[in-house]
Every structure is written in structure tokens, then in C-alpha cells.
Amino acid sequence: MVDNSVNNEQQKKANFIHVQIEEDLKNGKNGKRVHTRFPPEPNGYLHIGHAKSICLNFGIAQKFDGKTNLRFDDTNPSKEETEYVESIMNDVRWLGFDWEDRLYYASDFFQKLHDFAVQLIKEGKAYVDDQNAEVISSQKGTPTRPGEESPYRNRSVDENLDLFMKMTAGEFDEGSCVLRAKINMASPNMHMRDPIIYRIMKAHHHRTGDKWCVYPMYDFAHGQCDYWEGITHSICTLEFEVHRPLYDWFVDQLQDSDYRPRQIEFARLNLTYTVMSKRKLLQLVKEGHVNGWDDPRMPTISGLRRRGYTAESIRNFSDRIGVTKVDGVIDVSLLEYSVREHLNKTAQRVMGVLNPLKVVITNYPENESEELDAINNPEDPEMGSRKVPFSRELYIERDDFMENPPRKFFRLSPGTEVRLRYAYFVTCNDVVKDENGEITELHCTYDPASKGGNSPDGRKVKATLHWVSAKHAVKSEVRLYDRLFSDETPDGHEADFLEFMNPDSLQILPECYLEPFVKNARPLDHFQFERLGYFNLDFDSTAEKPVFNRTVPLKDSWAKEQNKG
């Protein structure tokens, strides 16, 4: 079962696409139906930019009581793989959307597309061109200079039919000829200058195998697939704006009713510090700069999921950024805010120590322990509480102790008293060092009367530390992820974007101690390690070696507070 609910806490803003659809509905267009589609090419994994498109397409259908299809745009067998098809379906479902029984492939329509091409030839609207790519390209002219007509443009219908059948039968080599629509070589729109609609490709297709050796081009396939699937609003990104006249031209040739899909373009998502180009992401994977498409540093949906981002937070993010035709760049902090916002409400709190310093409570009996109550989530009382074991030997965060504290340092130092959260007040008496002068452990005493964290005499303490019982703690590996690129717009750099890779994007902390509660964790369960950030258990964890990924740190005003003094 797929969770199809979308967080509606804030009323979704109407955008220009909604306005257009309402207009169409008012005019009774297409029988007042609303039917969208999400049409990825299965040539890579989906990323956060696709998430925007998915939320948009499915969101519109939900808003207008319509339907959304999933369609794989698989017209180029040389780039497409079944692995990608599967990951895409998985990611769309995980995001919380359901295409029900409406799964399509452009390749489902290969025969109809071919028939349509034959129809165009018969109507004198398409011809076979025997020239090679360079010649065709040079005849195409430039945006400011009209193109010239191919010498093969006025072949007879019979000859074109014969040649196209031979192309289809595999009698010609790749690149030796193509089928072109006969439109207008002088059009100010380059896409109308007799666009290529079929090319010869003797490649194995992931679904149709070796059945075909001619494949339709995007422009020839997309609008017709929309038409045959009954799509009413075909939403795509801005770069297809100039293709729209061609989209309409093909659909006009197909027309046998009043029904007409409408292409609407919106601005694709750009995020600061984030590479979104599929080609570059593929390069990062292929050259081993990351450990696969689902590496937690990747902006892919599978990477974000593994990193601990929730589907709900991605949907909320997508609502928040809106939909326009303005080509902008969104600050990643907005995405991170969306995750924190959701995780803050839902994440289980757990104490943990990433950089341990041993503390011995000298007046606590040896071989004894007790269990203290701890709140699971102060944001949500219904999450209840848990027991945290306390004993003579503990770990605290190394940063929480300073031997010679500056004035405003209120945490542990020799002679000061602090609270151990949910436990007792403790005072540091001794600092134990090794031969190099490194601090190896602290000796403290506790006040048994302060059990639970309050002292009966009402004395206050200036800091509260988180801690973990050494004997009971779960030792685990924690991986801190940072942004993969140091440059604000690495996507802007074509060839040299790798030079901006952040060498510290992955920091592995092999010996961290977490309270025993995390033994119950399953992959993808998320936690807030008090004061350290949000984490989730990774897929490649084992019971012997649990691995936690940091989803996102908490915002850093606490550190600022310290720097003030």
C-alpha cells in the first residue's frame, strides 16, 4: 500500500498552471478532464528535481480530481536500462504517489508511432533523407539565418514509403538515412526546420529487444504518447518551450477529435551547492567519486532517503518552493529546514556520544546499575518515555569538558557541577591523563539526592550534559555527511565541476556510543541524537556493526552562544 496523503497543513498555493487548468475547465476543454503524466527517461536515478515534477504532476491530479500516469520515455535504447526503470518506480512510490494501473512506456506505442510515420509519408508530410548528420546540420541554418532544403525533400511518396520500409527492415546502416517531417526550412523556429523523426539504431532495447532498428525521436513520440494516453496537461521543463509549436504540429496531424493535450512548461529546480545534471551525477557514480546512485551525499531520491530525509519533508519542500517560469536557484537551507521541521516533530530522541571521554562516578557502587526515565520526544508526548541505564562508568562528549575553561564555559570542568540529563548532578574532582598529557578519564562524584535531575535543596546548575553508560552503550559507527561540493553553483561549471568537490564530504567516526535503545532500530528509522543532529540507521548496518548516517545537523546557534563569551 502506498501512502497517498499529502501534508495539507498549509493550503497549497495556486500557481500559474492551476490558473491555466481552471481556464481550460471553464471552457469545457477535453471534456473537463484533468490527466497528467510523469515521463522520465530510464537513463539514471531520479533526483530531487524530479521530485518537484512528481509532486507537481500528481499534486495537480489530486487537486482537480484527475489522474496521473507513469510513463517511461524509452525511445533511445542506447542509454536506457531496466535497473533504472525499477529504481524510478520504487522512488515514486516511496515519495507517496500511486499511478495505479496506468503504467506506460513510449515503447508500448512503437507500432502506432511507426504507423503514424507511414501516414505522414503518404500525406506527403515526411521524407527519407540520405544525407549524413553533418550535412543535415549545416543545411539547418542558424537561429538568425534560414535553412536550405534537402535535395531529397521532394522524393515521391512511393519512393519514401519504399525507403522507410527498408530502413525498418534493417537494410540500411546506422546513420545512412533518416525520416524527416516536411515542415518549413525557413521557419524562425529551428525545431520546425524539417525535424528528424526516425533514426536507424541497431541497438538492443530493454523492452522490445531487437524487434526494431528504427526508433522515434523525442519530439515525434512525446506528444503522440500524451494523445494516446489521454493526457490533458503535459507538464515539462522550460527548455521545451520552443518545442511546443512542433508538439502541436504533430498532434494536429494526428487529430481526429476535439481532444487536444496542452504542453505547459515550468522552471526546473536548481539548488545551491547541488549538482542536478543527470550526466554529471552519472559521472560521479561511474568514476567512483561516490559509492553509487544512493550514496547519502547524492541529491538522488534514493540518496536522500538513505541519508534519512523523509518523503513528507520532500513533499513539503516541493510545495514551499512553488511553481513558476522564473529560472532561479533555491537555497539548500530551505530543503534542510523542511527536513528538520518534520524530524523535529517525529524523531525519537536518544542520547549519544560521538567523541567519547570516560567518566567514573567514584561514589557510585561498582557492578551496580539502575534505569532512569527519559522522554522520547518533547514535541510529541504520545511517544512516551523509555528507560536509560546508568552506572559507575559513563561516556560524555569530549567537547563537554574543559580543564581550563574560559569565562562563559558552563559545562564540565574541574570543580564544577553539572546535570547529567535525566540522571544526577555530578561534580568533577580529578582529571586523569596519560604520559602524553592527554586526558583519558574524569573522576566525578554524584549527588544521589538529585536523582531524575533535580536537587531537593533547589540549587541550580548551569549546564546539562548528555551521556551514556559505558557498560550498556551500543558501540556504532557514525557517518557525518557534508555537502558534496564547495562551490555554490557547481552545475554552472561544465568541464571542471569536479574541482569543486568537498574533500570533507564524508567523515567516519568509528567509535561512537549510543544508549541501548537504538538496538531496536531498523534501517531508515530516524533519531535525534540530543544536540548533535538528526541521524538514521543505514542499510548497510549489521547487528555487530550498526552504522548511523547524519541526516542533517541542528542549526548552530549553541556554538555561537559559546563563542560570545
Add this chain to the structure above:
RNA sequence: UGACCUGUGGUGUAAUUGGCAACACGUCUGACUCUGGAUCAGAAGAGUCCAGGUUCGAGCCCUGGCAGGUCAACCA
């Protein structure tokens, strides 16, 4: 110098038929906290790319500029 598209605080979006430019993130204050980067309270920050015009009144309408983007793959 062709076609198409876009221009509102640092960023992203709003603004009914023209009516005091609103919201969120970010930033900065202060308060409260048995973690907090949470929460609460508050502040700064744009006069809407420019110039004209219509109007009592223009971010919205008109005219002319300017700036940016997309398009010349047998990719999608």
C-alpha cells in the same frame, strides 16, 4: 542580433475585477528551557529592471527600451 520565454527584499514565492507590496527560508535581537540549532516574542531588509503614458490611484493596463534564459543532438 531571428523566434520563444522571464524580470517583485539576500533567496524562493504572494498580491480578488488596478486600491497602503504579503508569506516562508535566511539574518539579527530578546525571553524561556533538564539537550536544543526546538519553542515564544520582536527587528532589520524590496517600493516591484528602466523610461514614458492612461488613471483619483499601476507590481498588475499601454508604448519604448534594458537585462537574463532557451533554441542550430540521428539526446530527452
